[in-house]
Amino acid sequence: MKSFFSYTALFIVLAVSIFSCKKEDNDDVSTGTPVVKYVRITDPKAADSLVVGAFMGSLVAIVGENLQNTRELWFNDQKATLNPTYITNKTILVSVPSTVPSKVSDKMRFVFKDGSEMSYDFKVNVPAPVLSSIKCEYVPDGGIVELEGDFFFEPKVFFTDNLAAEIVALTKTSLKVKVPAGAKPGPISIQTNFGKVKSRFLFRDNRNIILNYDGKNHETWTAPITAANADPTMPGCDGSYVLFKHNANGAWQWTNELTMQYWATRGRGRVPVATGSINDLTLKFECNVPQEWKDVRMEMFFGPYADDHGRDAAGTAIARWKPWKNGPFKTNGWVTISIPLTEFKYGKDDSDSDETGTRKIENLSNLTNVVFMLFGPANGTNPVKIAVDNIRIVQN
Structure with missing residues (x-):
């Protein structure tokens, strides 16, 4: 019983305190002039931090006097949602x-019960655009480039030499733009x-x-080279x-x-x-998978300068590409x-269940050959149709 009365007494004290504070804050000071003294953020860890601006969606506390009759509050030309419970x-x-x-006025605008207004300097911080990825780096002139990122607010998109692109679809996090005629290799800018x-x-x-299949080719007795216009269901992204x-x-x-072997002895030499x-390099290539790829990994590895694939060479380190690991893999272009x-x-000889591996590339300077091949365990048999172009190794 002692515990019950102790908690009851504590509740009464807190209730009286809250009511007193609320009454004091909400006393109608109708003749007083509204004043904003400062704005602070509401994070308890930084409650003493005063701010002159905040990012969209941030919760802020406006501190002043005679604010209880506020009926509307605008940040620039955007009206905020007010909860009367949080207005004192x-x-x-x-x-x-x-x-x-x-x-953009960089001001808050208060509208009060009697129709009067007040302004206060305050900046809404809108983040600069973020550009995180591109669906395909190789798209012909007139084709559509798909970009992912964030804060795409009324953007303008530019290719190399400040060549402007036409925007054909837009959300806050995605962009589709038409590649302008004469577009050159280089970064894409969003403003x-x-x-x-x-x-x-x-x-x-x-x-x-290393390989582009328009002059930089692999051994002819392995996977065939297909001309860009040979298959209307999957036209090339950059030639053959x-x-x-x-x-x-x-x-x-x-x-x-299902094997692609490039021997430098018959290609670009040593x-x-x-x-x-x-740690600073990435293998990149363009890929088109028009039908579901369900099984059998694609192995990729580099071999020494020889008329040989190099898979059996001492220390060969293999990458196992299995994009179907979580379900059938198919690309839309x-x-x-x-x-x-x-x-x-x-x-x-590493087991298929091994996710760690026992090798790593020790010396790139000794490796000149490139092999891509579908090889490994499978559940049954599955048809395969996978197109690859522009094999390259570049800085991250």
Whole structure:
């Protein structure tokens, strides 16, 4: 019983305290002039931080006097949602509107019960655009580039040499733009009224192209090269491409049509596939998978300068690409695939269940050959149709 009365007494004290504070804050000071003294953020860890601006969606506390008759509150030209519970004589708790302003005044505008108004300097901070990815780095003039990111508020998009692109679809986090005639390789820039960003990736990235199937080719007895206009269901993204195609592929089948071997002895000579640290390098290529790829991994590896694939060479590190791991894989047109060189970590005899691997690329300067092949365990047999273009190794 002692515990019950103690909690009851505490509740009464708190209730009286809250009521007294609320009454004091809400006393109608109708003859007083409204004043804003400062604005602070509501995070308890930074409750003493005064601000002159805040990001959209932020909860702020407006502190002043004679604020209890506020009926509307505008940030620039955007009206905030007010809750009468959070409006007192001395404070207003309100979230900054999440809609981007059309006209920027950098002011809060108060509208009071009697129709009078008051302004207070306050800036709504809208983030600069963020550009995180591109669906496909190789798109022809007149084609559609798809970009992902955030804060795409009335953006303008530019290719190299400040070449403007036409926007054909837009959301806050995605953009579709038509590639302008004469577009060149290089970064893509997005500009809004609130900042500018330049992509880390390169449109039509032409650095260190090892194979492009328009002059830089692989061994002719492996997967065939297909002309850009040969298959109307999957036209090329950048000229000809290599096509892995077979009616049925089963477990551990070394099939010529599903193997692509580049031997530098018959290509560009004793030139390493890349230079630098594997921690800073990524294998990239464009890929088109028009029908579901359900099984059998694609192995990728680099071999020494020889008339040989190099899979059996000592220390060969293999990457296992299994985009179907969480379900059948199919692309809607061409996409750019990126595989860090640190993912080349499997020996040829490592078990299929091994996710760690026992190898890594030790010395890029000794590696000149490139092999892509579908090879590994399978559940039954499955048809395969996979197009690849523009194999390159570039800086992250």
